[in-house]
Amino acid sequence: MKILLVEPFFVGSHAAWAQGYQQFSQHEVEILSLPGRHWKWRMYGGAVSLARKMGQLKFQPDFILATDMLDLTTFLALTKKQTARIPVAIYFHENQITYPWSPADAKHKMERNNQIGFLNYTSALAADHICFNSNYHHDDFLAALPEFLRQFPDFQELESVDIIRQKSSVLALGMDLKKFDAHKIETTNPVPVILWNHRWEYDKNPTSFFEVLFQLKRENVDFKLVILGKKYQQSPPVFAKASNFLKEEILHTGYTPDFAAYAKWLWQADILPVTNIQDFFGGSIVEAIYCNTFPILPDRLAYPEHIPPEHQPRHFYDGSDQELYVKLKSALLDFKVAPTVFDTKNYVHHYDWRIFAPAYDDFFSNIVSGY
Numbered sequence: 001m002k003i004l005l006v007e008p009f010f011v012g013s014h015a016a017w018a019q020g021y022q023q024f025s026q027h028e029v030e031i032l033s034l035p036g037r038h039w040k041w042r043m044y045g046g047a048v049s050l051a052r053k054m055g056q057l058k059f060q061p062d063f064i065l066a067t068d069m070l071d072l073t074t075f076l077a078l079t080k081k082q083t084a085r086i087p088v089a090i091y092f093h094e095n096q097i098t099y100p101w102s103p104a105d106a107k108h109k110m111e112r113n114n115q116i117g118f119l120n121y122t123s124a125l126a127a128d129h130i131c132f133n134s135n136y137h138h139d140d141f142l143a144a145l146p147e148f149l150r151q152f153p154d155f156q157e158l159e160s161v162d163i164i165r166q167k168s169s170v171l172a173l174g175m176d177l178k179k180f181d182a183h184k185i186e187t188t189n190p191v192p193v194i195l196w197n198h199r200w201e202y203d204k205n206p207t208s209f210f211e212v213l214f215q216l217k218r219e220n221v222d223f224k225l226v227i228l229g230k231k232y233q234q235s236p237p238v239f240a241k242a243s244n245f246l247k248e249e250i251l252h253t254g255y256t257p258d259f260a261a262y263a264k265w266l267w268q269a270d271i272l273p274v275t276n277i278q279d280f281f282g283g284s285i286v287e288a289i290y291c292n293t294f295p296i297l298p299d300r301l302a303y304p305e306h307i308p309p310e311h312q313p314r315h316f317y318d319g320s321d322q323e324l325y326v327k328l329k330s331a332l333l334d335f336k337v338a339p340t341v342f343d344t345k346n347y348v349h350h351y352d353w354r355i356f357a358p359a360y361d362d363f364f365s366n367i368v369s370g371y
Helices: 012-024 039-055 072-078 103-126 135-149 160-166 178-183 206-218 238-245 259-268 283-290 309-315 321-337 353-369
Strands: 002-010 028-035 063-067 088-092 129-132 168-170 193-196 224-227 250-253 271-273 294-298
Touching (some): 088 103, 135 168, 160 168, 193 206
Parallel strands (some): 088 129
């Protein structure tokens, strides 16, 4: 089967997902993409550019797989001579209806909801099938749609929520996890190493993360710290405070474009405390868990889907800073006595493309056969 994967925002995790499926699928996968920048403009204008590019393709797909960054209705309208008889699925990495925006963008919230969020809604309606990357994301989006539609003065089309629900499924994020194996290092740190491997943005809740570390330092609890992730122009000021207050603890700070260096830091780290308020899947957390970094996770978002129920009590806290402080302090003291060993084989290994790609292949084949 020939699959055209349409990605308007081809960078980072979006690009890795598309290329990973292309590499490991038994189907023939062609990627139609635009550079991953100017995300709002990609959601508005990407469909026009990608429709033009599709008109130049010699590739004749049996199935189209688009992502949530595409205005699918416009794309299909502009390519109807080519796509009218082709089944189409849309894959939701994130959505702009329930994505929490920064307080700095609060004045634009209504504009965001009425415009960009509406593109996600109409794209879901236009698709033959909708795939969400987690159960949490599936439930979150569908639960938010009625309130979103009630904003409008009339013809709110609330019944369309059930139409979307009936053609929705969960298809977890496939990842190339095995590539971390080539960079595995065997080390026992004299002092436990804490890891941050997320973007330097408000939705990852760095204030709570660092405030807990500040308190632990004041109490003379020993730890080292690795701060990875991409920094932005308006990154939260707590990062600057942390670089000063925790300068004796920091082993590394900043983005590592070299994958080998990134992977080695993950293998070296001992503990991953997470404070995020937004994660529709949590790819960076899955990567750290795969590299045997002990996760301490808030009991929210998609995280419970990554930890087997029998292991959840040791990894989850109630989401409050106080309980994170208690749980992290205990973990640090335990690691200092004897490093905690835990088997991650039954945690996240199944997300690896070598295992998961056949599930994608079968899922999309079934959509086409039933079209």
